[in-house]
Amino acid sequence: MPLQYNEYYNEQTGLTIGLKKLLFAKQSDYQLVEVYETDTWGNLMTIDGMVMLSERDEFVYHEMISHVAMFTHPNPKRVLIIGGGDGGTAREVLKHSSVEHVDMVEIDQTVVEASKLHFPGVGDFDNPKLNVLYEDGIAFVKNVKDPYDVIIIDGSDPVGPAEGLFEKDFYQFCLDALTDDGVLTAQTESPWVESYYPSMKKVFTALDELFEISKMYLSYIPLYPAGMWSMACATKGEDPLSSEVTKRIRSNPELLKSLNYYNEEVHFGSFALPNFVKKIIE
Amino acid sequence: MPLQYNEYYNEQTGLTIGLKKLLFAKQSDYQLVEVYETDTWGNLMTIDGMVMLSERDEFVYHEMISHVAMFTHPNPKRVLIIGGGDGGTAREVLKHSSVEHVDMVEIDQTVVEASKLHFPGVGDFDNPKLNVLYEDGIAFVKNVKDPYDVIIIDGSDPVGPAEGLFEKDFYQFCLDALTDDGVLTAQTESPWVESYYPSMKKVFTALDELFEISKMYLSYIPLYPAGMWSMACATKGEDPLSSEVTKRIRSNPELLKSLNYYNEEVHFGSFALPNFVKKIIE
Structure with missing residues (x-):
């Protein structure tokens, strides 16, 4: 065997x-x-x-958790990543020329260590705009003084250290840590795994109550359960489906050319939810 | 164990x-x-x-291989299904009130037998509009006298008896067996399984050469390899992404309410192809 x-x-x-x-x-x-x-x-x-993550499929998750938020915001300069220790999300965020500073708050230095050793193509850890902090993301986001344009919740499943990333209090702290045109994205589990439905429902109910706009979108991730993965996009008013987003995407042909999954049609198409998925968060 | x-x-x-x-x-x-x-x-x-198929996830495949074609055609009356022995595709097609006659050509009676015995909710075999023939689909489509508005290629993988369903000759016969506003859909494998790339490329090249419009679209099918499945929609001129399609979908609220996956946004969103998928068929 x-x-x-x-x-x-x-x-x-x-x-x-x-x-x-x-x-x-x-x-x-x-x-x-x-x-x-x-x-x-x-x-x-x-x-x-x-x-x-695997080296072969990581591009899907990292492009989709990053660029939907980054193109929804009109001019993202300061970005906060909670989790994301493998570095792939920061790598995608840093492709946007508007970005001046990225704080990546990873609770577990071991994830970064493993990524640096065995995923050399994933992280962009030497980028001078990237600041890596080994802290608890929830505690960090409670105490943000200088707000962020974009916050990306790139945590693991709602068991273990990432459990708090599925609580309403946490999203209240995120809301407070965002600028007035702030945009948040988060990974929110597989719509085919029924045991995660309570967590998914809880997150989307919280986002719906706290944010002006909140929507689920989907990606095909072959090594995650059932290959279908949901993410949340929540904003203080910016519409992820506006024609302004189309303009921003079209004005970045060089960035778009570097991607293997995300493109203009995928941005908009990923918000189309099958009926059974809509029911989970209704 | x-x-x-x-x-x-x-x-x-x-x-x-x-x-x-x-x-x-x-x-x-x-x-x-x-x-x-x-x-x-x-x-x-x-x-x-x-x-x-499984009883729990069959709705995805059957809704997506049927309704994309059925709403792309302005008024589908006669429908041909090649394969589809479990009966789920015919069940979805028969939900359209315009349909007068469905020929389902399944090479293997054993599939129908197994479905009738163990998937009682999948088939609609007693529907008087449904005519089941146990014949070779390729031979059948060569000799069509009375053309079809919609042809759905619901075969298995391009090994064994379904191999010919991935050949250009076969699609030429389908083209000839369609009415002037005819629409064809076909299952075309997983974009995550590299060993199927030659078959996928061959099918889309053939469709592109033969039909006025041909496009790939995607569905999340949890029990198929990697959870991402591609299908082809090819027509003699009807655009699957036109505003006419939107009107047709919106004028069928009762049908739409019976579905668990397909809806208006999913119809359009499913044609958004990630970059790596586009490259397979370029």
Whole structure:
């Protein structure tokens, strides 16, 4: 029997990935971080046995959690990333020439360490505009003095250290930490995994109460449960589906050319929700 | 070790589904058809070891392969389904009140037999507008005398009996078997499975050469490889993205209410292709 990674997300339903060898394993103060070399996905990072990213598919998640927010904001200069220790979200954010400063607040230095060692193409850690802090994101966002144009919640599942990232209080702090035209995006789990429905409903109810506009959008992520992943976009008034967004996307042909997933049609199309998905957050 | 279904689609990458028991297994003249009771997906049909449908997720595939075509055509009366033995595509097509006659040409009676026995909610086999023929779809489409408004290619993967459904000759026959405002849809595999890229490229090149309009669209199907599935929509001039389509969808509120996946936004949003998907068929 070859070495296999197995993740079960739905009683006995799961994903199997063939592994070549273990490259990294460290139990941090928060979680078990592992990196494996795989047969067809490049290197793969898991946290507490759940896939975080592979070299082959990471572009989907990182482009979609970043560019939807970055093009919804008219001129994003200051960006806060909560979590995102692998560095991929910061890499995408930093492609926007308007950006002056990015704070990335990752609770677990081990994730950054694993990424620097085994995902050399993912992070852009030497970028002088990027400031990495090893702190609790929830505590950090409570005490923001200088607000952000964009906040991206790039945390793991609502178990373990990321649990608080699915609470209303947390989104109130985010709202307060945003500028007047601020935009927030967050990962909000798979609409095919029923055990996450309460967390999804809680997040979208909170965003709906707190923000002027809040919408779910979807991406195809092959190594996440069932391949369908939801994200939230919430703003103080900027409409992620406005013609201004189209103009901004079209005025950045060089940036767009560097992407493998996100484009103008994908931006707008990703907000189309199947009926069964709408029902989860109604 | 509990009973498991394992499908590997990418060297060692695969899907695992917990099984309760085998309900049906028959080696027909064409393929091995099996039905299992599963823990969380209801009954599951596999053909030669590949998932065809589960009771829980079949609505996605059947709604998306049917309604995109049915709403793109201005007034579909006669519909041909090639394959589709489980009956789900015919069920969706028959929801359109304009439909007068549906021919379903399934090569393998065993698929219909398994569906009637173990997927009672999927087929609508007693509908008097439905005519089921057990014939080779390719031979059938070569000899069509009375053309169809809509042809739906609901076959399995391009190995085994469905191989010819990915050839240009076949699409030439389909073109000839369509009325002047005819619309065709077909399932065209997962954009995450590189071994299918040559077949996908071949189909879209053929459609592009033969039809006035041809486009790829996508659906989230959790039990198909990587959860992302592509389909083709090709027409003799009707634009699947026109405002006429919007009008037709909006004038059918009762039909729309019966659906779990397809809606107006999903129709249009599903044609938004990520960059890496566009490249496969460029």
